[in-house]
Structure formats: C-alpha cells, structure tokens
Amino acid sequence: MTDYSASAARFAADTRGHELTVLKDNAELADLLKLHDWDELLFGGFYCTHCTPDDEDSFADPIPWPCLPLREAGITDDDARALIEAHREKVAAEYRAKKADEQAELQRRVDAFNSRYKVGTPVFAYPGCRPEDHPGDKRLITRTRSKAEVLGGHTDVVWVDGHGACIALSHVDVISATDTSPEASAARNVPRNPNELCRDFQSKPEPAEFWCANCRWNKAMHDNEAARTAIRNALDCLPAGGA
Ligand SMILES: [Zn+2]
Ligand SMILES: [Zn+2]
Incomplete structure (x- = not known):
C-alpha cells in the first residue's frame, strides 16, 4: 500500500519530525521497504504483508512490521513510526486535494448555471x-x-x-x-x-x-x-x- 518507489533520499525528505537518516542514499533499503510493505490490523498494530503468509491461519498471528529483515537492515521503531506518519500525511494531502478539486468543479458548474439562467x-x-x-x-x-x-x-x-x-x-x-x-x-x-x-x-x-x-x-x-x-x-x- 505504501509507495516506496521513489528514491531513498525522497523518503528522508518526505518524513517530517523524524529524520530517516538510515534511508539517505540507500536505494537498497528503499527496495527492501518496498518489498516488506505494511498494512494496518483491524484492531491496531501493523503487519508485514510480505512476511505474513497469505492464508487465513496466518492472519490470526501476523508478522509484526517492521519485520526481522527490516530490523536487521537498521529500521528502528522511530523510523517505522515516521514512515507510517509520512504515508498517512500523504494520503490525507491527496484526499484534501481531491476534495478541493471537487469543490472547485461544483462551484464552477453553479456559477455557469447562474450566469446563463436567471x-x-x-x-x-x-x-x-x-x-x-x-x-x-x-x-x-x-x-x-x-x-x-x-x-x-x-x-x-x-x-x-x-x-x-x-x-x-x-x-x-x-x-x-x-x-x-x-x-x-x-x-x-x-x-x-x-x-x-x-x-x-x-x-x-x-x-x-x-x-x-x-x-x-x-x-x-x-x-x-x-x-x-x-x-x-x-x-x-x-x-x-x-x-
Ligand atoms: Zn517482512
Ligand atoms: Zn377555455
């Protein structure tokens, strides 16, 4: 769900509050993060979509994210939190932009109608x-x-x-x-x-x-x-x- 295709440097730049120094100029780690993507559990917490096998039994006991391969590559809890925050902010910004576009389009239609029809x-x-x-x-x-x-x-x-x-x-x-x-x-x-x-x-x-x-x-x-x-x-x- 997270788009890790951008360069590692971009990730560092995108992330506010916490400096993801570990990602700077580290394309290998960016690729690893892309592979070990996360998703959110219904009742809170995060799991690795790559390490958790895709079967019903595994979802009862999912592999927490950041998973072992990421931790071994140096991803800390603070890094993980910053990545999730950055992702959420990106989603929220996209949502706000989409809403603003919709509003502008609605207002444009209303203005067009009113200018043509009394x-x-x-x-x-x-x-x-x-x-x-x-x-x-x-x-x-x-x-x-x-x-x-x-x-x-x-x-x-x-x-x-x-x-x-x-x-x-x-x-x-x-x-x-x-x-x-x-x-x-x-x-x-x-x-x-x-x-x-x-x-x-x-x-x-x-x-x-x-x-x-x-x-x-x-x-x-x-x-x-x-x-x-x-x-x-x-x-x-x-x-x-x-x-
Ligand atoms: Zn994993
Ligand atoms: Zn008559």
Whole structure:
C-alpha cells in the first residue's frame, strides 16, 4: 500500500519530525521497504504483508512490521513510526486535494448555471430518478425559484416552484426556448395565465376570437389532451397563491 518507489533520499525528505537518516542514499533499503510493505490490523498494530503468509491461519498471528529483515537492515521503531506518519500525511494531502478539486468543479458548474439562467427559468425537474434511468418517475414542469448553489459542500442544487426540497442540477433540464412541446409551452405560459384549460371554449369578440373567454387559452388547445395535461401539471407547480 505504501509507495516506496521513489528514491531513498525522497523518503528522508518526505518524513517530517523524524529524520530517516538510515534511508539517505540507500536505494537498497528503499527496495527492501518496498518489498516488506505494511498494512494496518483491524484492531491496531501493523503487519508485514510480505512476511505474513497469505492464508487465513496466518492472519490470526501476523508478522509484526517492521519485520526481522527490516530490523536487521537498521529500521528502528522511530523510523517505522515516521514512515507510517509520512504515508498517512500523504494520503490525507491527496484526499484534501481531491476534495478541493471537487469543490472547485461544483462551484464552477453553479456559477455557469447562474450566469446563463436567471431565477424563474422554465425547467423540467426530476425529484426522483432521471427519465433515462427510470421513465415512470415524476417530472415537474416548473421554474427555478432560487439561484443554484453548492449544498453542504457536496451537491450543486437549485430550488424550483412546486417542490419543497432542492433538486440536484443533474436532475434539472432547462427548457429550451425553441421547445414547442405542450410541456415546454405550459412551463413558459402558465405563469402568465394560471387558468386550467377549460372544455367549453367561449370565443372572445373580435379581434381576439381565437382566445377563450373562460380560460384565456387558445381555441385549438381545447381539443388537445396533451396540452390539457401539461397545463394541469404546470399549474400544480405554481407557488401557492399563483405566479
Ligand atoms: Zn517482512
Ligand atoms: Zn377555455
């Protein structure tokens, strides 16, 4: 598990607190350490992965690390402690670097979303699974009601009308302005006309006879079940008290 491939001098340099003088300019010892690698026992302590045979019986009685060959080569308890410490610090530093990268990537996605889409942008939002993963799951035809943000340092999210909890940006599709599907049209138009599509078209007087005096939707939509469903769904997503 420990990477001893670097030069012996590097090991000495990597190790803080304790000077691993024994490793300086000693490539032979570095190779020996690479061979006699250590791992940690579940209940504490360290064993040599090379000297402990790979069978169940041996794990009940593992060979402690540093093992005899290492001790004979001059590795002391202090050396061993310093090596383990150096390894742990390296792992911790790698973990911190990885976390920082993830944070930066999340923030970058959030900034990109906010610079392109203002609050109120029509979106399809999937509180459960995305349709590719699970076609039957709920799809909200709605709008964003907040800016996107990084939540808890681990997920980029946004809040939408008609849903209390935030939704991961990976589960939000911005509705394209050129999308003329009933769902996209409903998402855009319902905030401006929060009436259910009626079944009893009443023509307005000229010049607006194309539009319904009851529900204010156009005439053709009254015979369109898809439009009816889309508008009802979009109405369900309106904030309480209307748009
Ligand atoms: Zn060993
Ligand atoms: Zn109507």
